[in-house]
Amino acid sequence: MVHHYLAVRRFGEPSLEGVEIAEYLLALDPPLDLAEERPIQVGVVLLTTGTDPKTGKTPYAVVQLRQENLRADSYNIVGFQCHIKYGEQKRILQMIPGLENAEFIRFGQMHRNTYICSPKLLRETLQMRQHPRVLFAGQISGIEGYTEAMATGMIAGMNAARLARGLEPSPPPRESATGSLTFYLANADVKNFQPANTTFALLPAIEPELRKLLKRKADRCHFQTERGLKAFKDWLARIGEHEWSL
Numbered sequence: 001m002v003h004h005y006l007a008v009r010r011f012g013e014p015s016l017e018g019v020e021i022a023e024y025l026l027a028l029d030p031p032l033d034l035a036e037e038r039p040i041q042v043g044v045v046l047l048t049t050g051t052d053p054k055t056g057k058t059p060y061a062v063v064q065l066r067q068e069n070l071r072a073d074s075y076n077i078v079g080f081q082c083h084i085k086y087g088e089q090k091r092i093l094q095m096i097p098g099l100e101n102a103e104f105i106r107f108g109q110m111h112r113n114t115y116i117c118s119p120k121l122l123r124e125t126l127q128m129r130q131h132p133r134v135l136f137a138g139q140i141s142g143i144e145g146y147t148e149a150m151a152t153g154m155i156a157g158m159n160a161a162r163l164a165r166g167l168e169p170s171p172p173p174r175e176s177a178t179g180s181l182t183f184y185l186a187n188a189d190v191k192n193f194q195p196a197n198t199t200f201a202l203l204p205a206i207e208p209e210l211r212k213l214l215k216r217k218a219d220r221c222h223f224q225t226e227r228g229l230k231a232f233k234d235w236l237a238r239i240g241e242h243e244w245s246l
């Protein structure tokens, strides 16, 4: 949808006819926005005000090509998951300057994200409520992203090892980034549960009095980061997992 929109703006192609619009992108970027030419809100395309040194013209947007092999004869276009029909994808992508003669090895597809309803099933230790010797981590537990997958993997692994050693599993502290994720997994709304990335919004809010003193956003982020790191280190020491290095 996004690249079709780019093509529309760049080349004045008037019609969205024949394009299958993925529901996922519709939610982010409704057709109304496209029709009214509001700025694109989806993050995969860099809008730019710079000029192209070769032509002196300002492009509407820039897409990123990522090299895929050592021969440098295969590239993927970052972030172009979509449900657009393959023939349409080829036609539209070849409208991007420089890609007129590109050969397409494979086209964009939407991926399916499968996950359990963690707030119903999991504790903050990532153990199943009903079957505490079964633990979940990674995308299937309702998180999204590389670091989130690693963080929940470490917690589930650590707690599995504690179970095996006859120790009590322990949830990471709520103030830490990892703890805020596992807290979210175990306590989110069951009916509307959606996967989460790590964000500052998942962390506990700063107390109102303190917030008044931390006027700049950067100061508030710094405070939350330091508070989280300290809580995490203290927790590791408290439960005797000293060997982790941060």
Ligand SMILES: Cc1cc2nc3c(=O)[nH]c(=O)nc-3n(C[C@H](O)[C@H](O)[C@H](O)COP(=O)(O)OP(=O)(O)OC[C@H]3O[C@@H](n4cnc5c(N)ncnc54)[C@H](O)[C@@H]3O)c2cc1C
Residues within 6 Å of the ligand: 081, 111, 137, 138, 139, 140, 143, 144, 145, 146, 147, 149
């Ligand atoms: C196109 C795309 C782009 C992304 N970009 C980013 C990004 O830029 N930054 C970011 O942080 N995250 C990104 N993500 C999300 C990130 O990739 C995932 O959140 C993360 O990889 C999940 O890790 P995981 O180990 O939980 O699951 P996966 O990486 O999905 O690993 C699960 C593994 O289990 C295997 N498996 C499945 N079923 C079975 C079975 N029955 N038996 C044995 N093995 C099985 C699978 O083959 C797979 O290897 C992206 C995801 C996609 C699809």
